[in-house]
Amino acid sequence: MELLFLGTGTSQGVPMIEWKCDGLDLNNPKNWRGRSCAHLLIDGQHVQIDAGPEFRLACIRDRVPAVDHFFLTHEHSDHILGMEDLRRYCAINGGNAIPVYSTESGVARVKTLFDYGIRERSDDGYIALNPLVMGKQLRLPAGTLVESVILPHGKSISTLGLVFTEQTSGKRIAYYTDCNAVPDAAVELAKNVDVLVIDGLRPNPHPTHLSVPEAIEAAQKIGAKQTYLIHMTWQIDHDTWSAKLPANVALAYDGLRVCI
Numbered sequence: 712m713e714l715l716f717l718g719t720g721t722s723q724g725v726p727m728i729e730w731k732c733d734g735l736d737l738n739n740p741k742n743w744r745g746r747s748c749a750h751l752l753i754d755g756q757h758v759q760i761d762a763g764p765e766f767r768l769a770c771i772r773d774r775v776p777a778v779d780h781f782f783l784t785h786e787h788s789d790h791i792l793g794m795e796d797l798r799r800y801c802a803i804n805g806g807n808a809i810p811v812y813s814t815e816s817g818v819a820r821v822k823t824l825f826d827y828g829i830r831e832r833s834d835d836g837y838i839a840l841n842p843l844v845m846g847k848q849l850r851l852p853a854g855t856l857v858e859s860v861i862l863p864h865g866k867s868i869s870t871l872g873l874v875f876t877e878q879t880s881g882k883r884i885a886y887y888t889d890c891n892a893v894p895d896a897a898v899e900l901a902k903n904v905d906v907l908v909i910d911g912l913r914p915n916p917h918p919t920h921l922s923v924p925e926a927i928e929a930a931q932k933i934g935a936k937q938t939y940l941i942h943m944t945w946q947i948d949h950d951t952w953s954a955k956l957p958a959n960v961a962l963a964y965d966g967l968r969v970c971i
């Protein structure tokens with residue numbers, strides 16, 4: 712299985728207005744972060760998790776050749792707005808719709824934003840999407856098991872936490888972005904995963920995200936063998952924070968590939 716971090720930031724991943732940001736070394740390419748999304752090559756299938764505004768550019772940079780299945784963790788703009796660029800992957804897939812799994816509200820937003828693309832096939836170059844509400848478990852055609860759990864993301868929205876198990880290797884990866892807590896059910900579902908990818912927004916608490924210390928605590932509860940933090944703001948300088956993290960916790964960065 713290969714995990715490719717296409718984006719690891721938030722909308723404040725690189726400071727947009729506050730150019731005087733103490734401690735962030737903009738000469739370090741690892742501090743240039745697009746909105747968080749990831750690509751999994753698992754059991755020979757291409758699985759895309761979220762697509763923010765830089766999705767297309769990241770796919771070009773990192774040469775993503777296909778998307779067979781799409782998982783939308785939640786409907787915030789920084790995770791959904793790049794979905795229009797799935798159109799090329801529909802085209803190379805013979806025009807067939809890409810299955811899109813999300814929460815009920817995620818599916819509703821996909822249907823609103825991309826109403827022209829909700830159809831079985833595309834023969835005009837625009838997208839074709841098949842939005843589906845994600846259940847507790849899903850078995851992909853190649854045998855991959857996908858399990859889900861709801862994570863709180865502030866008071867008004869929930870995020871789909873996802874755990875993927877590769878059939879051929881038995882390896883497991885959990886993807887827990889955009890959450891301000893990891894409930895017991897989510898700890899249990901991800902228990903002892905090979906790789907945990909988790910929201911680690913900034914040093915201090917936030918009402919809708921985990922701080923870095925909270926993310927580390929959750930990773931320890933889960934017992935993840937290796938953890939990667941994502942969705943960082945400009946407050947997290949890559950080199951400064953990498954030196955402070957526990958041995959099995961690392962900051963992800965755009966373009967990082969991990970073989971699991």
Ligand SMILES: [Zn+2]
Pocket residue numbers: 785787864889
């Ligand atoms: Zn969000």
Ligand SMILES: [Zn+2]
Pocket residue numbers: 721787789790889942
């Ligand atoms: Zn987000």
